[in-house]
Amino acid sequence: MSEKIIIIGGGPAGYTAGIYAARGNLAPLVFEGFMAGGIPGGQLMTTGAVENFPGFEKGIDGQQLMATMRQQALNMGCRILTEDIEKIMLDKNPFEVLGAESGLYQSQTLVVATGAAAKRLPLPSERKLWGKGLSACAVCDGALPMFRNKPLAVIGGGDSAIEEALHLSHFGSKVYLIHRRDSFRASHIMRARAQEHPKIEILWNKTVEEFLGESAVSGLRLRDTVSGALTTLEVAGAFEAIGHRPNTALVKGQLELDEDGYVITKAGSTETSRHGVFAAGDVQDKKFRQAITSAASGCMAAIEAGRFLQETP
Numbered sequence: 491m492s493e494k495i496i497i498i499g500g501g502p503a504g505y506t507a508g509i510y511a512a513r514g515n516l517a518p519l520v521f522e523g524f525m526a527g528g529i530p531g532g533q534l535m536t537t538g539a540v541e542n543f544p545g546f547e548k549g550i551d552g553q554q555l556m557a558t559m560r561q562q563a564l565n566m567g568c569r570i571l572t573e574d575i576e577k578i579m580l581d582k583n584p585f586e587v588l589g590a591e592s593g594l595y596q597s598q599t600l601v602v603a604t605g606a607a608a609k610r611l612p613l614p615s616e617r618k619l620w621g622k623g624l625s626a627c628a629v630c631d632g633a634l635p636m637f638r639n640k641p642l643a644v645i646g647g648g649d650s651a652i653e654e655a656l657h658l659s660h661f662g663s664k665v666y667l668i669h670r671r672d673s674f675r676a677s678h679i680m681r682a683r684a685q686e687h688p689k690i691e692i693l694w695n696k697t698v699e700e701f702l703g704e705s706a707v708s709g710l711r712l713r714d715t716v717s718g719a720l721t722t723l724e725v726a727g728a729f730e731a732i733g734h735r736p737n738t739a740l741v742k743g744q745l746e747l748d749e750d751g752y753v754i755t756k757a758g759s760t761e762t763s764r765h766g767v768f769a770a771g772d773v774q775d776k777k778f779r780q781a782i783t784s785a786a787s788g789c790m791a792a793i794e795a796g797r798f799l800q801e802t803p
């Protein structure tokens with residue numbers, strides 16, 4: 491029997507799509523994944539306090555927020571399977587979806603909400619200090635008290651790295667922008683903003699050898715890529731901005747993706763290049779990458795899927 495809607499992803503986008511689809515009487519089936527592209531609950535499962543999701547005046551723990559969202563989806567009538575999708579076949583009508591354990595499903599519509607993952611530096615000290623003054627999201631974590639009026643570092647050289655540095659300049663006493671080359675790949679306007687900013691200092695030709703600190707970041711050991719010299723930089727926080735990897739392996743070659751591998755959606759919509767397939771959350775958003783924007787697009791995807799079902803005989 492064909493499902494009306496299958497939602498792939500159990501982050502803010504997937505659960506919110508589930509809540510709206512259940513309320514729209516679409517009897518949604520949600521695959522929240524297991525290990526293929528993150529974990530059930532998504533990226534917020536790896537963080538502590540979430541202070542910018544509306545509705546929680548004192549903030550909320552990431553895992554608690556996602557457990558509550560999941561329970562709300564169940565209460566509304568969603569069926570949730572903790573299982574990876576291994577393959578989807580968009581050339582079939584209805585679409586076909588292969589679950590890693592439970593096998594083949596058919597569905598009239600699909601919501602792809604498989605998220606993205608921040609690229610991270612492959613250093614043992616990085617693993618040790620992750621979440622202890624080391625983050626990949628300045629918008630999420632930059633305002634935390636531990637970073638206020640302290641020297642901070644951003645690692646990267648693209649537009650996102652400069653955006654992170656500019657954001658952090660509101661909180662830190664100084665922001666070091668650490669770049670492994672001697673010029674930015676960021677756009678001209680962003681480069682100028684960083685170079686002219688009184689609180690931002692750019693350290694060219696440097697890579698991070700080690701994050702220093704025991705219970706929290708206290709500094710960075712940097713290597714000069716030209717001379718090979720090692721130096722120590724004291725900072726109270728570090729933000730990696732070396733790019734994100736959208737989880738689009740499932741749809742590669744079947745949906746239109748942009749040059750960075752994100753699903754392309756129509757402006758103001760979650761419609762993809764394939765009629766009846768909608769994409770929500772970080773998998774189609776390299777600009778905002780927030781829980782609230784992901785949840786919002788999950789809502790849009792469920793509503794658009796419902797309208798598609800009404801209009802399609």
Ligand SMILES: Cc1cc2nc3c(=O)[nH]c(=O)nc-3n(C[C@H](O)[C@H](O)[C@H](O)COP(=O)(O)OP(=O)(O)OC[C@H]3O[C@@H](n4cnc5c(N)ncnc54)[C@H](O)[C@@H]3O)c2cc1C
Binds near residue numbers: 501533537630
């Ligand atoms: C450390 C950290 C802290 C953050 N802090 C904040 C914050 O304070 N505030 C904020 O707004 N945002 C924050 N963010 C960003 C926020 O987490 C993301 O924007 C949001 O989680 C994206 O939601 P999503 O539903 O699109 O994807 P994700 O949360 O990435 O979830 C993707 C889901 O898809 C599933 N999946 C992937 N592949 C498959 C597959 N093949 N089959 C089945 N399921 C699959 C995964 O299991 C997962 O459940 C933070 C991110 C990180 C990494």
